[in-house]
Amino acid sequence: MPTDNVSGADNQQETCVDFYYFTGFCCGEGSFSLLKLSNRKSKKGGVYYTPDFTVSNAELSLLKEINNAVTGGCGIISKIKGGYNLSFRGKEKVKKAISFLDKYPPPVGDLFQSRLTLLKRAINLLEAEKGYRRSEVLRRKLESIRSQLSRIKKTAIPISKFPLKKFDKVSQGYFLSGVFDAEGSVGFKLNGSKKQPFFAVAMKDSKIVELFKDYFKVGNIHMRPKEKMIHYEVGAQSEVRNLLQEFFEKYPPKLRKMRQRVERTLRILNDYTQGPKHKNLGMI
Numbered sequence: 001m002p003t004d005n006v007s008g009a010d011n012q013q014e015t016c017v018d019f020y021y022f023t024g025f026c027c028g029e030g031s032f033s034l035l036k037l038s039n040r041k042s043k044k045g046g047v048y049y050t051p052d053f054t055v056s057n058a059e060l061s062l063l064k065e066i067n068n069a070v071t072g073g074c075g076i077i078s079k080i081k082g083g084y085n086l087s088f089r090g091k092e093k094v095k096k097a098i099s100f101l102d103k104y105p106p107p108v109g110d111l112f113q114s115r116l117t118l119l120k121r122a123i124n125l126l127e128a129e130k131g132y133r134r135s136e137v138l139r140r141k142l143e144s145i146r147s148q149l150s151r152i153k154k155t156a157i158p159i160s161k162f163p164l165k166k167f168d169k170v171s172q173g174y175f176l177s178g179v180f181d182a183e184g185s186v187g188f189k190l191n192g193s194k195k196q197p198f199f200a201v202a203m204k205d206s207k208i209v210e211l212f213k214d215y216f217k218v219g220n221i222h223m224r225p226k227e228k229m230i231h232y233e234v235g236a237q238s239e240v241r242n243l244l245q246e247f248f249e250k251y252p253p254k255l256r257k258m259r260q261r262v263e264r265t266l267r268i269l270n271d272y273t274q275g276p277k278h279k280n281l282g283m284i
Contacts, residue, residue, distance in 0.1 A: 016104075017174060020172075021178040021251070023175055024106070024174065024176060025062075026070075026112075029055050029183075030055045032052070032053055033053075034052070049142050051122055052089045052090075053094050058082060058084070059257070063086040065254070071096040072096070074093050076089070091127065098116065107165045107171070108207035108211050109207060110162050110206075111204055115149060125138060176211065179201065179212075181258050183201055184199070186258070187264075188268070198240065199234040199243055199244070200233040201231075201232045202232070203229065203230065209231070209232045219232055219234035219239070220234075244262055244265060244266045
């Protein structure tokens with residue numbers, strides 16, 4: 001949790017530090033938008049602007065848990081190809097999601113915090129103008145925010161660099177566990193004639209990826225320029241095994257398929273260290 005002093009009565013972070021998992025997952029699977037929609041009540045083809053925060057994943061049960069944790073269940077879950085969208089649409093619902101993210105903020109993440117900042121600006125603008133008719137000045141400001149959100153998505157360049165927040169090790173652990181469920185992978189891959197274990201995270205938010213390296217003190221980071229991705233990977237057998245054992249015992253994955261992959265990888269690595277029972281892996 002942040003180390004800033006907060007009154008004990010209001011500081012729920014002390015008892016809900018595991019909620020940082022949801023912040024991490026939202027950093028990986030969340031998207032912010034300022035939607036421009038047709039106004040069905042208008043006879044002149046009018047439009048209106050509304051903020052939207054959506055989290056996407058294939059596991060319905062996890063999205064339901066996120067919905068309850070982040071906004072008390074006010075989001076709408078809809079089916080999409082290959083999974084589900086959990087959408088918080090409209091000022092009031094998005095404000096609830098933002099309130100959660102302000103309470104459990106990511107320690108790093110320039111892209112995520114850029115999008116969050118822009119959506120906060122949009123909500124402030126929409127709430128400042130109370131009249132039924134939208135002014136041209138307001139329209140231009142809202143369109144500028146829409147353009148900036150689109151530019152961030154295309155270029156992976158934030159609107160600003162945000163300072164690192166001071167977090168304790170436990171809060172960071174839950175945050176990274178959420179990010180890993182959203183953007184990580186673990187298992188074995190071919191390395192010549194052998195199969196090599198790996199633990200990897202790839203995303204566009206470079207500071208979040210760098211936090212994995214700072215936290216675990218092992219592994220390597222490299223760029224994937226075509227995808228504008230930053231890739232962190234641990235490949236040494238002992239390092240992968242120790243990481244899985246020590247980290248996920250404290251901060252277990254909530255995503256069912258990730259939990260199964262971690263358990264399978266760890267089981268094979270532990271069996272191998274006890275004896276070469278898995279010759280088909282070629283890890284000799």
